[in-house]
Amino acid sequence: xxxxxxxxxxxxxxxxxxxxxxxxxxxxxxxxxxxxxxxxxxxxxxxxxxxxxxxxxxxxxxxxxxxxxxxxxxxxxxxxxxxxxxxxxxxxxxxxxxxxxxxxxxxxxxxxxxxxxxxxxxxxxxxxxxxxxxxxxxxxxxxxxxxxxxxxxxxxxxxxxxxxxxxxxxxxxxxxxxxxxxxxxxxxxxxxxxxxxxxxxxxxxxxxxxxxxxxxxxxxxxxxxxxxxxxxxxxxxxxxxxxxxxxxxxxxxxxxxxxxxxxxxxxxxxxxxxxxxxxxxxxxxxxxxxxxxxxxxxxxxxxxxxxxxxxxxxxxxxxxxxxxxxxxx
Numbered sequence: 001x002x003x004x005x006x007x008x009x010x011x012x013x014x015x016x017x018x019x020x021x022x023x024x025x026x027x028x029x030x031x032x033x034x035x036x037x038x039x040x041x042x043x044x045x046x047x048x049x050x051x052x053x054x055x056x057x058x059x060x061x062x063x064x065x066x067x068x069x070x071x072x073x074x075x076x077x078x079x080x081x082x083x084x085x086x087x088x089x090x091x092x093x094x095x096x097x098x099x100x101x102x103x104x105x106x107x108x109x110x111x112x113x114x115x116x117x118x119x120x121x122x123x124x125x126x127x128x129x130x131x132x133x134x135x136x137x138x139x140x141x142x143x144x145x146x147x148x149x150x151x152x153x154x155x156x157x158x159x160x161x162x163x164x165x166x167x168x169x170x171x172x173x174x175x176x177x178x179x180x181x182x183x184x185x186x187x188x189x190x191x192x193x194x195x196x197x198x199x200x201x202x203x204x205x206x207x208x209x210x211x212x213x214x215x216x217x218x219x220x221x222x223x224x225x226x227x228x229x230x231x232x233x234x235x236x237x238x239x240x241x242x243x244x245x246x247x248x249x250x251x252x253x254x255x256x257x258x259x260x261x262x263x264x265x266x267x268x269x270x271x272x273x274x275x276x277x278x279x280x281x282x283x284x285x286x287x288x289x290x291x292x293x294x295x296x297x298x299x300x301x302x303x304x305x306x307x308x309x310x311x312x313x314x315x316x317x318x319x320x321x322x323x324x325x326x327x328x329x
Contacts, residue, residue, distance in 0.1 A: 003190045009182035010044055012156035013121075016163035017046065017083065021053050027167060028057050028075060031068055031085025031121075035060040042087055042123070043182065065091050069098035069120070076118040077106070081167055088134050089124035089176065092142075103172040104147035115170045119163075125179035125216055125266060126310055132302030137215070137267035139176050143244035143276075149197055150243040152176045154218035157188045158241060161195030169197060176243070178216040178266065200247035202254070206236035208328050209260040211320075212251060212277060214240040217264040223317045224324070231321075233328050243273055248280060255281055259290035260327050264315055269297030291327050296320060 007015070021027045029046055033039055038060050040047025050058035061068050065086055072084035086092050092099065099120065106114050126135045142150050151166060151173060153159045159177075166173035203218070204225060213221045218239045228235045236254050240246050255261045261281055263274035274295040281293050296315045304310045 004187040005190055006185045006187050007156050008185045009153065009156050009159045009177070012159035012188060013045055013163055013177070014047060014049075016160045016167075017049060018052070019160075020081075020164060020167045021049065021057065024081060025057075026080045028059070028080050028082045029085070030059040030061055030071060030082060032063055032087050033060055034058055034085055041085070045085065045121070065094040066098050069095040069103065072118045072120075073098065073103050073106070073116055076103075076116045077114055081117050081119075083119045083121060083167065086120060086122040088130075089122040089138050090133050090136050092120075092122055092138065099142070099148070099172075100145050104145045107171060108147060116172050117170050118172050119166045120172065120174045121177060122174065123177045123179065125181075126298075126303045126314055127180050127216075129305055129307060129310060130179075130303075131305035135179070135303040137176070137178070137265065137298075139174075139243050140267060140271060140273050142174050143273060147171065149173045149245065150176065151197060151241065152178065152215035152243050153241065154181050154213075154215055154239055156186050157192050158195060158201075158239075160188065160192045162197065162241060164194040165197050168194065173197070176215060180216040180219060184219075195241065198242045198245045198247060200250040201239045201241055202236065202250065203239050204235065204237040206234035206258065208234045208258055209262060209324055210236045210238060210251070210254040210258045211324065212238050212240065212261060212263045212274075214243060214265060214273075216266050217315065220315060220317055220320060221264060224320045227317070227321045228324055231325055233324060235324060246273075246277065251277065252281065252284055255285055256288055259288060261289075262294045262296065262320070262324050262327055264296040264320060266314065267297055268300050269295055270300050272297050294323050294327050296323055
């Protein structure tokens with residue numbers, strides 16, 4: 001039996017960084033407040049790293065997101081493997097030029113001669129009343145940018161496995177850390193190794209409908225599964241893990257079996273990742289579908305601050321159960 005340790009997503013990500021930095025002296029960490037003298041990150045993501053590996057490899061920066069990404073790009077081109085923390089995902093907008101026009105494109109612009117093996121980590125997600133400028137899920141923006149991979153862990157084990165793979169990837173990878181995935185402890189194998197990017201995880205097998213989720217909505221779907229079972233619905237649950245490139249083969253194989261699909265994400269529904277997945281399912285399986293593909297996501301508005309509005313902004317367990325039931329029945 002594999003030995004396990006209970007930990008939350010914060011501890012799991014921290015463990016992944018320790019593993020990567022012990023393995024490879026070229027792995028660096030930089031970002032606002034990441035060193036121990038500033039507290040080891042806003043929620044403790046990098047706690048203990050500067051004490052263990054020194055200030056040369058763990059650097060707290062000024063509040064200057066464009067400079068953080070620019071320095072990481074330069075380090076990556078120079079042979080290092082930087083992990084650059086942008087404290088909150090909304091703040092990636094300050095560094096969009098560096099991320100989209102430089103990090104993501106340098107391999108293409110150099111004819112394949114220059115790779116940029118860097119990781120961008122960023123925290124986001126509604127549920128903690130951080131409001132409209134701190135909680136947006138913007139993964140669709142970056143999934144639309146050729147040259148950058150986007151991963152979205154949902155469990156502590158995935159935080160370790162996907163982070164290790166992201167650091168070893170030869171191209172830029174963004175890790176989207178949703179607030180609601182970070183604090184719930186789960187058992188994690190002590191020998192948890194890398195998890196391949198672009199490979200989904202089938203969390204539950206079913207025959208009536210496929211639920212496709214990632215990040216925080218995997219937890220929502222988990223809570224919905226018993227209610228669906230009580231209603232006599234056999235649901236297959238897929239955690240994408242990686243938003244770009246997403247695992248088309250696993251998704252299409254599942255929907256081909258069930259004939260129905262419901263896609264859920266925390267991001268705004270309009271123009272979201274779910275639209276891309278729904279389009280591919282319709283293109284590939286149109287004649288085999290038993291019902292229209294359904295999408296669930298946030299309304300087209302900023303994340304509210306007031307708790308009652310923030311709760312309404314998020315897709316609820318009951319809303320997911322209602323949508324899945326309507327799709328099947």
